[in-house]
Amino acid sequence: MKRRFPWLIILILSFAFFLRVYKVTSVPPSLSWDEVSIGYNAYSILKTGRDEHGRFLPIDTFVAYGDYKPPLAVYLTVPFIAVFGLTELAVRLPSVIAGTIAVLLTYLLVKELFRDKFYKLYGLSTFDLPTIASLLLAISPWHLQLSRAGWEANIALTILLLGIWLVLQARRSPRLLIVCWVPFVLAMYTFNSARYVAPLLGLLFFFWIRETMILYKRYAALGIVIALLVLAPLVPHMVSPEARLRFTEVNIFSDLSIVEKSNERMAIDGGGLLANILHNRRVGFAIEYLKHFFDHFQPWFLFMRGDGNPKFSLQDVGQLYLIEAPFLVYGIYRLFTTDAKLAWTLVLWVLFAIAPAATARETPHALRIENSLPVWQIFIAYGIVSCVMCHVSRIRKYLFVAIIFGYAISFSYFWHNYFNHYVKEYSSEWQYGYKQAISEMQKFEGSYNTVVVSEAYGRSYMYMLFYTRMDPSAYLLFKKSTFDAAGFYHVFGFGKYRFPDRGIGSFDQNTLYIGLPAEAPGGARVLATVDRPNGEPAFVIFDRP
Numbered sequence: 001m002k003r004r005f006p007w008l009i010i011l012i013l014s015f016a017f018f019l020r021v022y023k024v025t026s027v028p029p030s031l032s033w034d035e036v037s038i039g040y041n042a043y044s045i046l047k048t049g050r051d052e053h054g055r056f057l058p059i060d061t062f063v064a065y066g067d068y069k070p071p072l073a074v075y076l077t078v079p080f081i082a083v084f085g086l087t088e089l090a091v092r093l094p095s096v097i098a099g100t101i102a103v104l105l106t107y108l109l110v111k112e113l114f115r116d117k118f119y120k121l122y123g124l125s126t127f128d129l130p131t132i133a134s135l136l137l138a139i140s141p142w143h144l145q146l147s148r149a150g151w152e153a154n155i156a157l158t159i160l161l162l163g164i165w166l167v168l169q170a171r172r173s174p175r176l177l178i179v180c181w182v183p184f185v186l187a188m189y190t191f192n193s194a195r196y197v198a199p200l201l202g203l204l205f206f207f208w209i210r211e212t213m214i215l216y217k218r219y220a221a222l223g224i225v226i227a228l229l230v231l232a233p234l235v236p237h238m239v240s241p242e243a244r245l246r247f248t249e250v251n252i253f254s255d256l257s258i259v260e261k262s263n264e265r266m267a268i269d270g271g272g273l274l275a276n277i278l279h280n281r282r283v284g285f286a287i288e289y290l291k292h293f294f295d296h297f298q299p300w301f302l303f304m305r306g307d308g309n310p311k312f313s314l315q316d317v318g319q320l321y322l323i324e325a326p327f328l329v330y331g332i333y334r335l336f337t338t339d340a341k342l343a344w345t346l347v348l349w350v351l352f353a354i355a356p357a358a359t360a361r362e363t364p365h366a367l368r369i370e371n372s373l374p375v376w377q378i379f380i381a382y383g384i385v386s387c388v389m390c391h392v393s394r395i396r397k398y399l400f401v402a403i404i405f406g407y408a409i410s411f412s413y414f415w416h417n418y419f420n421h422y423v424k425e426y427s428s429e430w431q432y433g434y435k436q437a438i439s440e441m442q443k444f445e446g447s448y449n450t451v452v453v454s455e456a457y458g459r460s461y462m463y464m465l466f467y468t469r470m471d472p473s474a475y476l477l478f479k480k481s482t483f484d485a486a487g488f489y490h491v492f493g494f495g496k497y498r499f500p501d502r503g504i505g506s507f508d509q510n511t512l513y514i515g516l517p518a519e520a521p522g523g524a525r526v527l528a529t530v531d532r533p534n535g536e537p538a539f540v541i542f543d544r545p
Helices: 005-021 033-048 072-084 088-114 117-122 128-138 141-147 152-169 174-178 182-188 194-206 210-215 217-238 241-250 256-268 273-278 281-295 299-304 324-338 340-357 375-389 393-430 434-447 460-468 472-478
Strands: 450-453 480-483 489-494 511-515 525-531 537-543
Touching: 005 088, 005 128, 005 141, 033 072, 033 088, 033 460, 033 472, 072 088, 072 152, 088 128, 088 141, 088 152, 088 375, 128 375, 141 152, 141 393, 152 174, 152 182, 152 194, 174 210, 174 217, 182 194, 182 217, 194 340, 210 217, 217 241, 256 281, 281 340, 299 324, 324 340, 324 375, 340 375, 375 393, 434 460, 434 511, 434 525, 434 537, 450 460, 460 489, 472 489
Parallel strands: 450 511
Antiparallel strands: 480 489, 511 537, 525 537
């Protein structure tokens, strides 16, 4: 078994990479707003050393659309753009590779968490459980879909897994205490949710190695100092008004309806101590938080439909496969009966990953709680192996074959829908059409003084920068832009390109327009139409004859 293991895990990793890279430039069907922003800012760093706002090598944040993106994903994209150019492949490869590495880290992490535990229970090699857990993550609809787009959360997850594995490794190699906390900090430079989850997970696994840290105080102290030094450049931004902007935009605590409802009920009850306690706004916010927290455990989210946002789910497959539901429950039960400490650690890992996401109005949210992976797969793998090994040997193979068959059906359904139906059904969710419209525009724009692009789908300026490969220095010189009252960034034009915030503006001659079909005025001459994969028109390119 030990001799065959390296080849088996290599096969799983190769399979995981194939699943994540196959047709990755066309499925998902288009780059999202965030992907083109990451790509062009990385391109700008490569060419000029400055971001789209002219900041030189920012290490705290990229202002971007005024959403202040953590910087590490942008810098990780730079070398890929240097090799592959400003393309979809370059933008998505960092996430593809991070997703593949996460599968390997899942194997290593499970091996480290369980050690010889499974051998003692069932007389099996500890290789069985880690291998199954890593395979489950490799084919997970949740992890697969997020690994195929340039999501910072996917990269942050892999960095966190590296940190957790290094912490556990430090029990046998104490010198790792010097560097094991750095990945937790780097995750905070990668995704906003990780800024809350990483410290919680760091504290959780600190208790796993506290005896080692006490025994090797010098290594432990040096490691903490190094981690704090790496964190230092990020701290000023984390406590700034800009950092609070995104939180203010999405959090439930800025929902005035809860305050209004509280005041209304206190008024109906005529005030008094009891009314003030029962209808206190803090009670209302606490109840609302718990509702959003437990949204992430809804069966329809986990096993039936998945996240309501089609970017994170097919809408007819859960974040986990339906076949995994009984094994998840059984795996949790079995682990609590065999190793309560480990079971509580994994449960707390999930709870810590969900806690920050529950403050948002939009729940459940698969991207914001991606840091809960691969705990789900670990419990499921434990449930599968426990279930198989609890049966007499003569029926084990039949049960194992039945499980494989169930997974084959589940995965085939997901894979077929993803590549044959998803693109047609949800291309509009990915702002499909910008690339094609800009390509068509370039055939005509030489004959016009001005090109006007509708903002109907949003962030059209960034798609124009990305697909025309606009020179970053020229863009900084000619752009016309502003921040609105809420702090978000708007570009109204650069060079010959204009991006009116409402419709297409005036209908002038010697001007080329890109807009929705409904935005073409009567008498407009349509030069080209860009259709979505389902045949519906996305853009029309027209002028005034």
